[in-house]
Amino acid sequence: MRIRTALMLAVPLVAALARGDSKDWLAYGYDQRHFSKQPNETALTPPAVEQSLHQNFDFAIPGAGGGQSFGFSASPSIYNDVAYVGALNGVFYAIYGTGPDKGKLKWQYPPAAATKPDDCGITTQPLQIGQGSGNPSGPGIASSAAIVSGVPGHARAVIFGAPDGSSNGGDGRVWALDAENGRCIWKSPVLAPMAGSAKIGYSSPVVAHDRVYIGVSAKNPDYPITIGHLFAINLADGSQDTAFGFTATSGPAGGGIWSSPAITPNGNVIVTTGNSCTDTTKPNCQNQPAINYALSMLELDWRTGKVLWQVQPVPWMLDDDPDWAASPSVGRVSCGNLAMGVQKDGYVYAVDLRNGGSHSNPVCSSPQHALECPRWSFPHVAQLPFTGGIHNDTRFIRMAAMDGDRLYVIAAGPATAAIPALTRTNRLYSLDVCGSEANRLRWILDVPNGSAPGPPSTANGVIYIGTHDAYDFNPVAHHLLAYADITVRRPNTAVCSFPGLPPGRQCAQAGFRDLPVPVLLKDLPVVGGIPGVPAISNGQVYVATAAGHVTGFTP
Amino acid sequence: MNPTIVFAAWLLALSPAPQQSASSSMWTVPVPGIAVSPPLTAPMRSAHRPIIVMHNYAVGQGTARDVPVPGCTLMELRAGFVFTTIAGQKQPRLPGDSWTLDTGTVITFENPYPDAAAIIRVTTIEMQP
Numbered sequence: 001m002r003i004r005t006a007l008m009l010a011v012p013l014v015a016a017l018a019r020g021d022s023k024d025w026l027a028y029g030y031d032q033r034h035f036s037k038q039p040n041e042t043a044l045t046p047p048a049v050e051q052s053l054h055q056n057f058d059f060a061i062p063g064a065g066g067g068q069s070f071g072f073s074a075s076p077s078i079y080n081d082v083a084y085v086g087a088l089n090g091v092f093y094a095i096y097g098t099g100p101d102k103g104k105l106k107w108q109y110p111p112a113a114a115t116k117p118d119d120c121g122i123t124t125q126p127l128q129i130g131q132g133s134g135n136p137s138g139p140g141i142a143s144s145a146a147i148v149s150g151v152p153g154h155a156r157a158v159i160f161g162a163p164d165g166s167s168n169g170g171d172g173r174v175w176a177l178d179a180e181n182g183r184c185i186w187k188s189p190v191l192a193p194m195a196g197s198a199k200i201g202y203s204s205p206v207v208a209h210d211r212v213y214i215g216v217s218a219k220n221p222d223y224p225i226t227i228g229h230l231f232a233i234n235l236a237d238g239s240q241d242t243a244f245g246f247t248a249t250s251g252p253a254g255g256g257i258w259s260s261p262a263i264t265p266n267g268n269v270i271v272t273t274g275n276s277c278t279d280t281t282k283p284n285c286q287n288q289p290a291i292n293y294a295l296s297m298l299e300l301d302w303r304t305g306k307v308l309w310q311v312q313p314v315p316w317m318l319d320d321d322p323d324w325a326a327s328p329s330v331g332r333v334s335c336g337n338l339a340m341g342v343q344k345d346g347y348v349y350a351v352d353l354r355n356g357g358s359h360s361n362p363v364c365s366s367p368q369h370a371l372e373c374p375r376w377s378f379p380h381v382a383q384l385p386f387t388g389g390i391h392n393d394t395r396f397i398r399m400a401a402m403d404g405d406r407l408y409v410i411a412a413g414p415a416t417a418a419i420p421a422l423t424r425t426n427r428l429y430s431l432d433v434c435g436s437e438a439n440r441l442r443w444i445l446d447v448p449n450g451s452a453p454g455p456p457s458t459a460n461g462v463i464y465i466g467t468h469d470a471y472d473f474n475p476v477a478h479h480l481l482a483y484a485d486i487t488v489r490r491p492n493t494a495v496c497s498f499p500g501l502p503p504g505r506q507c508a509q510a511g512f513r514d515l516p517v518p519v520l521l522k523d524l525p526v527v528g529g530i531p532g533v534p535a536i537s538n539g540q541v542y543v544a545t546a547a548g549h550v551t552g553f554t555p
Numbered sequence: 556m557n558p559t560i561v562f563a564a565w566l567l568a569l570s571p572a573p574q575q576s577a578s579s580s581m582w583t584v585p586v587p588g589i590a591v592s593p594p595l596t597a598p599m600r601s602a603h604r605p606i607i608v609m610h611n612y613a614v615g616q617g618t619a620r621d622v623p624v625p626g627c628t629l630m631e632l633r634a635g636f637v638f639t640t641i642a643g644q645k646q647p648r649l650p651g652d653s654w655t656l657d658t659g660t661v662i663t664f665e666n667p668y669p670d671a672a673a674i675i676r677v678t679t680i681e682m683q684p
Contacts, residue, residue, distance in 0.1 A: 380669075
C-alpha cells in the first residue's frame with residue numbers, strides 16, 4: 001500500500017517535471033501532452049510579433065547547401081536558451097540561442113574529432129543507417145529530443161531515438177546525452193535491429209514514470225512494412241523495462257509507429273499506429289491479422305502496455321495506406337479529458353479518456369474486433385468503422401496544437417480527401433473541441449508557399465507555422481508565418497468551408513458556410529522548408545529547416 | 556446479379572480515359588443544396604454518339620429537392636452521409652453505397668450534418684443531340 005501511495009504522489013511530480021511548467025520547450029509538442037503551446041510566454045505578444053519579430057540568429061550545418069544529408073526532419077527542443085536537435089546526417093546539435101555565442105555550436109554528438117570510442121562506443125561515426133533507410137524519416141536522426149531530469153549524476157539529459165552507426169550499420173536505439181557537454185550517458189539495447197525491417201524514425205520519446213516510451217516504424221517506408229512496437233526504457237540507466245510491451249499486429253506486418261506517444265492525465269500512454277497493407281495483391285494484405293492494432297489510436301496501460309481501448313476508423317479491408325502517423329494531442333479541456341489527432345486520410349478524431357479498465361463500444365465494433373467510438377470526428381462520420389470511401393496516403397501527418405478548447409490542425413475538412421483536386425494538405429482548421437457540431441469549425445487558413453506546411457504551435461493567441469514542400473531539402477526560400485487567432489485579432493476575410501466554392505452566395509446555396517480567415521501578423525524568411533514544430537521559449541521562436549538551418553526569431 | 560454491379564462493370568469496360576472539360580474549372584451550384592464539379596467526359600464509339608460524363612456532387616447541409624438526372628446514371632457515395640429519396644423511397648446512404656437511376660428520374664438529397672459534405676460520384680451516359 002505504501003508503495004502504491006508513493007507512486008500516486010510521484011506520478012504528478014514526474015509529470016510536472018517533464019512538462020517543465022517553465023519557459024523552456026522540453027519535448028516534441030512542448031511536453032508529454034503535445035499541445036504545442038507555450039503557456040508561460042510573455043514577450044511574444046501579438047503586437048510585439050506584428051511590430052518587431054525578426055531573425056535573431058541563424059545556424060547552418062557545416063557543409064549545408066541542400067540535400068537530405070544536411071537537413072532536419074526533427075523539431076528543436078529548448079532548454080536554457082539552447083536549441084537541441086538532431087539532423088538527418090546523423091549528428092545531434094546543441095546551439096546557443098542567445099548571448100554572444102548565439103547561432104554557434106555548444107556541442108555536437110558525435111564530436112567532430114575524437115581519438116577513441118566513448119562510453120557508448122562512438123568515436124565520430126554519425127548516428128545513421130548505412131543503407132536502406134527511407135527519407136525523410138532517415139537515414140539519420142528524425143526523432144525530436146526530450147530534455148529531462150532524472151538521470152542520476154546529470155542535471156539534464158537529452159533523450160532521442162537514432163541509429164547506432166557503430167552497431168551493424170545502424171541498429172536503432174534510444175540515446176541519452178548530457179545536456180551540458182553532449183557526452184553520451186547511455187544507449188539502450190537495440191530496439192530496431194538492422195537485420196529486421198524497422199527503425200526509430202520520427203517517433204520522439206515521451207518521458208513519464210521514469211521511463212522513456214518510443215516506437216518503431218518501417219526502415220524504408222512501406223518497402224516492406226514492419227510490425228509496430230512500443231518500448232519502455234528505464235530513464236536511469238537505459239535498460240529496457242521488459243514488463244512493458246506493445247506489439248501492433250500478430251503479423252505478418254502492420255501498425256508501424258511513426259508518431260510520438262503522449263501521456264494521459266492519469267499517466268497512461270496514447271499511441272497511434274500505421275497501416276498494415278497498401279495493395280490487396282501484396283502478401284501482407286491477404287488476411288487480417290488475428291491481432292490488429294494497426295491504423296488506430298490506442299490507450300495503453302503505462303506499466304504493461306496492455307490495450308485499454310482502440311479506435312480504428314478504417315477497417316483492414318479498406319486500408320489504402322491511411323497511416324495514423326500524426327502524434328496525438330492528449331489532455332484536459334473544458335469538457336473533460338480528450339485524445340485527439342488527424343489520420344492520414346484527413347479525418348480528425350477526439351476520444352474521451354476515462355478511468356478504469358479496458359472498454360469498447362459495440363456501436364463502433366466489428367465482428368471479432370472490439371473497438372471504442374470517438375466522441376466526435378471532423379468531418380462528421382455517421383457510422384464507424386467506415387464501410388467505404390477514400391482512405392489512402394493523403395499526407396495528413398501533422399500533429400495539432402491546442403490552446404484551451406481551440407484545436408489547430410491540418411486536415412481534409414468538409415470535402416474530405418474524396419476529391420483529389422480539392423484535397424489541400426496546407427489547409428489549417430481551428431476547431432472548438434467542446435463546441436456543438438454546428439459550432440465546431442471556427443476558422444480556416446490556407447497556408448501559402450508550399451503543399452506540406454509543418455505542424456503549428458501557439459502562444460498568447462498567436463499561431464506559428466512553417467511553410468514546406470514534402471521531400472524538398474533544397475535551400476530555397478520558405479517562411480515562418482505568425483497568425484492571430486480570431487480571439488485576439490478580428491479577421492477581415494472569409495473562405496467557404498467547401499474548398500470548391502468561393503465565399504458568399506454560392507457557398508451558402510450549396511449548404512456550406514463562410515468562415516473567417518485569421519490575420520497574418522508576420523511573414524519571416526528562412527532557408528529551406530520547416531517540417532517540424534516551431535518551438536517557443538523565453539521570447540524566441542526556433543525552427544529547424546529541411547535545408548539544414550536552425551533559426552531563431554525574437555521581437 | 557446486382558444491377559449496380561452490372562452497370563458499373565459495363566461502364567468500366569466501355570470507358571476510355573476521361574477528359575477534363577476545358578470550358579470550366581469552377582464548381583457550380585445548379586440547384587440549391589448541391590455543388591457540382593466540372594465534368595469529365597469520354598466519348599463512346601457508337602453511331603448514337605453517347606458520351607460518358609462524370610461529375611462529383613458535394614451536398615452541403617440541407618435538402619436538394621428533385622434533382623433531375625440527364626441520362627442513365629450511376630451514383631456512388633464517396634464520403635459523408637446522405638439520405639436519398641427516389642420515387643418516394645427514402646434511404647440512408649453510407650460511404651461505399653452505390654445506386655443507379657434511369658433517364659428522367661429525379662432524386663432528392665438530404666444531408667443533416669454541418670461542415671460535412673456528402674461527396675457523390677455521378678457517372679451518366681448522355682446522348683448527343
